[in-house]
Amino acid sequence: MAISAKTLLVYYSYTNNVHTIVTALQSQIEADVISIEPTEKGLDYAADNYAIGSAQISAIRANPDDAGSYPAIDPVTVNLDKYDTVIVAAPLWWSNMAAPLQTFLFGHGKEMAGKNIGLIVSSASSGISGVEADAHRLIPEGRFLSPSLWIKSSQTSNAASMITNWLKEVGYSNLSAIYDVIGDDMPENTRIFDLSGNLIKHGEDMILLPHGGIYIVQSAGAKNATSKKIIW
Ligand SMILES: Cc1cc2nc3c(=O)[nH]c(=O)nc-3n(C[C@H](O)[C@H](O)[C@H](O)COP(=O)(O)O)c2cc1C
Known part of the structure; x- marks a missing residue:
């Protein structure tokens, strides 16, 4: 093997919108994919006016530098040296990045220094600047592709063409040209x-x-x- 750097796609999805987006993205680029799973299964994040998700986001907001603020996720084995581009696909929770994905980035974001970082966000209606801020905090030395891609949940079925346009806009094919x-x-x-x-x-x-x-x-x-x- 000569050069194996390529794209890592990491996502979390509770109600499957981001999963649908990631599936559409996978048919357009070559990437290894990691799906983040909370350790605690079967939680209803939307119950009681989204109480559990809200509590998780509040805990992170209160103490973002403390590992204990982040909900446990199933262990992920990843060698980030292999990748020069990481695409993070995230649901928006209370104007922030969904908590389990923040857990992954809290653990691995610093290993993404110098890499191209693409951000895709799914929300019902809220704007995504808070999720972008989370990504910058958790991946402090990332080379963020601009703009991020915002796909509202009502646009999920349109994801494929939005992704095509976004990949063009951020010059994705140039990022991976050398590997061709x-x-x-x-x-x-x-x-x-x-x-x-x-x-x-x-x-x-x-x-x-x-x-x-x-x-x-x-x-x-x-x-x-x-x-x-x-x-x-
Ligand atoms: C705990 C929780 C909090 C949410 N907060 C917001 C919000 O503040 N604004 C918004 O527009 N959508 C909010 N949503 C909706 C999700 O962002 C939206 O449904 C998204 O498409 C979910 O992606 P997924 O299906 O991959 O989980 C929230 C969803 C959950 C579960």
Whole structure:
């Protein structure tokens, strides 16, 4: 395997709207998917005027730096080194990010430093700025794609076309372009140079190329050597 960086899609969904959105997204991009599950099963977050969800959000608001404020979730094993883009798909709860997803990001958001972060939010009607603020707090060093994608629950059936437009708007295909050129089956004799001619990559080692650069990808096959300039 040469370079395996790619996209991780992480989501939580209580009433399935975000799940539907994620399913539509999966048919448009290649990504590994993690579904967050609260440890406590069968909770009715909407009962008694959303009392449980409300209490969870209040606890986080009161003490956002304390791990004990976040509801327990089933253990997740993830090696974030493998990804250079993370898309977070979240339901909005009381103008914040749904609590179980915040638990995951409280544990792993710092490992997402320097990665591209896309945010998709589903709400009934409330605006998503509070969820964006949560994402920035929990992923302090993320390179956030702008804008976030807001899909109201009434628009869920329209998610596929909204996602298509959003992926274009944030330039998603450019983010992953290099992996089209030098994917897992990158030939051994392919080299990547920066514009000063420094050899950046050769061989089987895994690297993440910093964004904002132009690179030369040279595949020096015996018969047909080619050189391709890519913007990353
Ligand atoms: C505990 C809880 C609190 C919610 N608070 C809000 C809210 O403040 N404003 C809003 O527009 N929708 C609110 N909703 C609705 C959800 O954001 C909306 O139904 C969303 O599509 C749910 O996504 P899901 O089906 O993936 O769980 C809330 C839902 C729950 C369960």
